[in-house]
Amino acid sequence: MVASAFAADVQMSVEKPLISLLDRTVLKIEFIDTQGDAVDIPDVDGLNIQYQGQSSETRIVNFKSSSKIVHNYIVTPTKVGDYTIGPVVCTYRGGQKEVSTQLRVIKPQDDKEAQQISEIMFSRIATDREAPYVHEPFDLDLKVYIRDGVQIDGNFSLRGGMPESGMEGELKWEVTGQDRTDRNGTIFNVYTLHTTAKTLTAGTFTFRPEVQVNVVVPRQNRRPYGFDDPFFGDFFGRQETRPIVLDCNTLDVAVQSVPTELRPASYTGGVGVFDFDVDVAPSQLKAGEPITVKMRISGDGNLSQITPPAIAANHDLKLYEARSLPASNPNEVRFEQVVIPKSDSVTEIPAISFSYFNTKTADFRTLTKGPFPVTVEAMPQQAAQVIASIPSTVQQKTEILGRDIVYLKPAPKVWKKTTDIVWYRTKPFHFALALPALFLLAVAGATSKRNALANDVARARRQKAPKAARKNVARAEQALRQNNEAAFYEALWYTLAAYFGHRLNLAPGEVSLPVVLARLPQEAAALESLFNTIEQRRYGFHSNGGKSKDEMKSLLRQLTATLKKCERIKL
Numbered sequence: 187m188v189a190s191a192f193a194a195d196v197q198m199s200v201e202k203p204l205i206s207l208l209d210r211t212v213l214k215i216e217f218i219d220t221q222g223d224a225v226d227i228p229d230v231d232g233l234n235i236q237y238q239g240q241s242s243e244t245r246i247v248n249f250k251s252s253s254k255i256v257h258n259y260i261v262t263p264t265k266v267g268d269y270t271i272g273p274v275v276c277t278y279r280g281g282q283k284e285v286s287t288q289l290r291v292i293k294p295q296d297d298k299e300a301q302q303i304s305e306i307m308f309s310r311i312a313t314d315r316e317a318p319y320v321h322e323p324f325d326l327d328l329k330v331y332i333r334d335g336v337q338i339d340g341n342f343s344l345r346g347g348m349p350e351s352g353m354e355g356e357l358k359w360e361v362t363g364q365d366r367t368d369r370n371g372t373i374f375n376v377y378t379l380h381t382t383a384k385t386l387t388a389g390t391f392t393f394r395p396e397v398q399v400n401v402v403v404p405r406q407n408r409r410p411y412g413f414d415d416p417f418f419g420d421f422f423g424r425q426e427t428r429p430i431v432l433d434c435n436t437l438d439v440a441v442q443s444v445p446t447e448l449r450p451a452s453y454t455g456g457v458g459v460f461d462f463d464v465d466v467a468p469s470q471l472k473a474g475e476p477i478t479v480k481m482r483i484s485g486d487g488n489l490s491q492i493t494p495p496a497i498a499a500n501h502d503l504k505l506y507e508a509r510s511l512p513a514s515n516p517n518e519v520r521f522e523q524v525v526i527p528k529s530d531s532v533t534e535i536p537a538i539s540f541s542y543f544n545t546k547t548a549d550f551r552t553l554t555k556g557p558f559p560v561t562v563e564a565m566p567q568q569a570a571q572v573i574a575s576i577p578s579t580v581q582q583k584t585e586i587l588g589r590d591i592v593y594l595k596p597a598p599k600v601w602k603k604t605t606d607i608v609w610y611r612t613k614p615f616h617f618a619l620a621l622p623a624l625f626l627l628a629v630a631g632a633t634s635k636r637n638a639l640a641n642d643v644a645r646a647r648r649q650k651a652p653k654a655a656r657k658n659v660a661r662a663e664q665a666l667r668q669n670n671e672a673a674f675y676e677a678l679w680y681t682l683a684a685y686f687g688h689r690l691n692l693a694p695g696e697v698s699l700p701v702v703l704a705r706l707p708q709e710a711a712a713l714e715s716l717f718n719t720i721e722q723r724r725y726g727f728h729s730n731g732g733k734s735k736d737e738m739k740s741l742l743r744q745l746t747a748t749l750k751k752c753e754r755i756k757l
Contacts, residue, residue, distance in 0.1 A: 193219065194217075194218065194219050194220035194278060194279070194280045194281070195218045195219070195220070195283070196215065196216065196217055196218070196220075196222065196276040196278055196283040196285055197214075197215070197216045197218065197285065198213070198214065198215050198216075198271070198272060198274070198276075198285035198286060198287045199213075199214050199216075199287055200212065200213050200214070200261065200271070200287055200288075200289050201213075201214065203287075203288060203289055203290060204290050204292065205263065205289070205290075205291055205292075206291070206292055206293065206294045207263055207265070207266055207291055207292070207293055207294055207302070207303060207306070208294050208303075208306070208336070208401055208403055208428065208430075209263075209403060209428065210260060210261060210262040210263070210428055211261050211289065212238075212258055212259070212260060212261070213227070213235065213258070213259040213260075213261050213271060213287070214256050214257070214258055214259075215256070215257045215259075215274075215276060215285065216254050216255070216256050216257075217254065217255040217256075217257075217276070217278050218252070218253070218254055219252060219253055220255075220278045220279050220280055221255055221278060221279050222255065222257075222276055222277065222278035222279070223277075224237055224240065224257040225257075225274050225275075225276055226274075227259060227271065227272070227274060228272070228274065230269055230270075230271055232263060232264050232265045232267055232269060232291070232302075233261055233262070233263055233264070233269055233271070233289070233291075234261070234262040234263075234264060234431070235259050235260070235261050235271070236259065236260050236262075237257070237258075237259050238258045238259060238260050239257075239258060240255060240256060240257045240258065241255075241256050241258065242254060242255050242256070243256070261289065262428070262429075262430065263291040263303070264302055264303045264304075265291070265301055265302030265303065266291045266292055266293055266301050266302065267290075267291055268288070268289075268290050268291075269288070269289045269290070269291065270286060270287075270288055270289075271286060271287050271288075271289060272284075272285060272286025272287060273285060273286040274286070294306075303430060303432075303433070304432075304433040305333075306332075306333045306336060307330070307331060307332045307333060307336065307399065307401075307430065307432055308330075308331050308432050308433045308434070309328060309329065309330045309331065309395065309397045309432045309433070309434040310328070310329050310331070310434065310435055311326060311327070311328045311329075311393055311394070311395055311434060311435060311437045312326075312327050312329075312437065313325060313326050313327070313437060313439055314327075315439075316439060316440065317439075317440045317441070317442055318385075318439070318441055318442070318545070319441065319442050319443070319444055319457050319543065319545055320385055320386070320387060320388045320441055320442065320443050320444060320457070321354075321384060321385070321386070321444075321455070321457045321487075321488035321491050322384065322457045322458060322487065322488060322545050323382050323383070323384050323458070323486070323487065323488065324382070324383055324384075324439070325380065325381075325382055325383075326357070326380070326381050326382070326383055326393065326437075327378060327379070327380055328359065328378070328379040328380075328381075328395055328397065328434075329376055329377070329378050329379075330342065330376070330377040330378075330379065330397060330399065330432065331367075331369070331374040331375075331376055332374060332375045332376075332377070332399070333372060333373075333374055333375075334366070334372075334373040334374060334375060336401060337401070337402040338399045338400060338401055338402065339399075339400045339402055339427055341399070341400055342359075342361070342377070342379060342397060342398070342399060343397070343398040343399075344359065344395050344396065344397060344398075345396040345397075345398050345431065346395075346396045347393065347394040347395040347396045347434065348393060348395065349391045349392065349393070352385050352386055352387045352389065352391065353383060353384070353385055353386070353391070354383075354384040354385060354386050355384075357381045357383055358381055359379045359380065359381045360379065360380060360381070361377060361378065361379055362378050362379070362380040363377075363378040364376070364377050364378070365378070384488060385441045387441070388441050388442055388443035389440075389441055390438055390439070390440050390441070391438070391439045391441060392436060392437070392438050392439075393436070393437040393438075393439065394434055394435070394436045394437070395434050396431050396432075396434070397431065397432045397434060398429050398430065398431050398432070399429070399430055399432060400427035400428065400429055400430075401427065401428045401429075401430055402425050402426075402427055402428075403425065403426065403427075403428055404425060444457060444543050445543075448549075448550060449541075449550060450539075450541040450550055450552050451541075452495060452496070452539040452540065452541040452552060453541040453542070453543070453550065454492055454493040454494070454495060454540065454541070454542075455488070455491050455492055455493060456483070456487060456488065456491075456492045456540070456541070456542030456543065457487050457488050457491075457542065457543050457545060458485055458486050458487015458488060458489075458542065458543075458544075458545055459485050459486055459487060459544055459545065459546055460483050460484065460485035460486075460487060460540070460542050460553075461483070461484050461485055461553070462481070462482070462483055462495075462540040462553035462555060463481070463482045463484075463555070464479065464480070464481050464482075464538055464555040464556060464558075465479075465480045465482075466478075466479050466480075466535050466556075466558040466560070467480075468560075469558070469559065469560050469561065470560070470561045470563075471527070471560070471561075471562060471563070472562065472563045472564070472565050473527055473528060473529050473530050473532075473562055473563065473564055473565045473693060474526060474527075474528070474565055474683075474693055474696075474697075475526070475527075476524045476525070476526050477524070477525045477526070477527070477535065477560065478522060478523075478524060478525075479497065479522070479523045479524075479525055479535065479538070480511075480520065480521070480522050481494065481495060481508075481520070481521040481522075481523070481538065481540075482513075482518055482519075482520050482521075483518060483519050483520075483521075483540060484515065484517055484518035484519075485517065485518075486517065487542070487545070489517070489518065489519045490519075492519060492542075494508035494510075494521040494523065495521075495538050495539060495540045496538075497523065497525065497535070497536060497538055498536040498537075500532075500536065501528075502527065502528050502529055502531055502532050503525050503526070503527060503528065503532065503535075504525070504526040504527075504528060504698065505523070505525055506523060506524040506525070506526075506721065506724075507523070507722075508521045508522065508523035509521065509522055509523075527560070527562045528693075528696055529562070529564070529693075530562045530563055530564040531562075532560065532562045533559065533560065533561075533562070534556075534557040534558060534559050534560060535556060535557060535558040535560060536556065536557050537554050537555065537556035537557045538554070538555050538556055539552055539553065539554045539555075540552070540553050540554075541553075565693045643691065644691040647687075647688040647689070647691050648688060648689055648691070648757070650688045651684075651685050651686075651688035651689040651753070652685075652749075652753060654684035654685060654687075654688050655681050655684060655685040655749055657684070658677050658678075658680045658681035658684055659677075659681055659742070659745070659746060661673075661677035661680070662674055662677035662678050662681065662742055663742070665677055666735065666738055666739065666742065669735070671723075671738070674738055675720055675723040675724045676724060678720045678724075678741070678742070678745060679720050679721070679724050681745060681749075682697065682716065682717065682720065682745075683697045685749055685752075686702050689752065689753075689757075690702065690705050690757075698717075699713065699714060699717040699718070702717075705757065706752055706755055708751075708755055709748060709751055709752055709755070712744070712748045712751070713748065713752075715744075716741075716744065716745055716748060719741065720741075720745075
């Protein structure tokens, strides 16, 4: 049996009671032959004390055991001086004890002036605009000053000090430069970190970054046992890094709101300085064919918040929702909108205006492009054809035949009786006699049907509707096999336009959901789903990877089933 060697006790100590300003040490609270929890160390001006965890040790010497529970704290100085850490009251099983310890921090060996860390390394933050507008980008430059001769590992971490709300997205800092400068006769290496910030709201935003750098210092000698060693790394290494949080100034940025007075109706949220271009094509087309309007906005400002400029509503134009297009230039955005003229009365696409708030002149600016002339031809309709019956010029004559003289033939010498049926009395001969009459009836029926369809264009177009739909469904199936999403939805739209254009006797530009629902209200839910889904996929936002083939197949089945139901509805 192993006996205990010592009574319960609590001790506080620092691993290195004498350190330099760029060094750090370990504070230990040891519970000997007892158990105890970590305690909160009172703040000490000039020292940063952080709890790092606990370790334990059990030793047996001459059959006598001794155990320890050690709570470790990392102590990092920020200025030179003599410090007392504590006192703190430690409670353990069996009693309480008040403990404290001493620490001295001196200047670095090669530095005769520095009294605190902020004289060796510090940071400063500045902006190019102290009073930007909401949504307006502004630059932030964070400069890190490291006294020449002090080595860092080149990694910079921002631990806090940034506004917690109201910012658009997370700030992304990057090192953009390194230089050397002289400050009061002392040379510093200067590292510049840059980011661009934007706010979602107006107000005052405070920036005081907590920049952490890792200072490379010589590794101190270690004890061969390492349960209480707080510094991890290669035991035989000659250097190690010390994380230090730098002092930084406070930067207040007063963000202004965009004025509401004199704000034009065409304002879409742009803040900055922009250019605006519009391209319209084609300029010559037929009614019902699409026109593509492409808009480009470029410049410096909140491009990601700008919504597409609107085209003025016109009952002769069918306007689809504008969609964003990818832009290779980060300083521009592109939009595309499809416009379909419904008739040949359309002579132009209306002028398009883009308004924004100019941050340099502090006023609203409006850029207008157009109007854009277009030539629209009427969609040809099938003309009614009337086939007139032409009276015959051949006069029918009636000829009265006189009575012929019939000569009697002499009776045969021998009468023969036969059962054979002569050819002109057979059924095939009788059927053949009826063929000319049947042919004439068929020709008369076809001629009558053709004349009726020629006189009734709506009826003729209704009969063409299923065939027109099948043709475009075949195009959609081919696009589906080729995994061509754009061609697939284009074919589905032409299926709707072709079928309902013929079924309801409409021009292609007149085929729309309200018109179709007015004529076929029985399938309102299915038709509304089809029109909205297909139009959204055709002219709306497409996913980069496209819809799955199963979803596309399901939509195609829904389309064909709905058209079959519509075909059975009597108009």
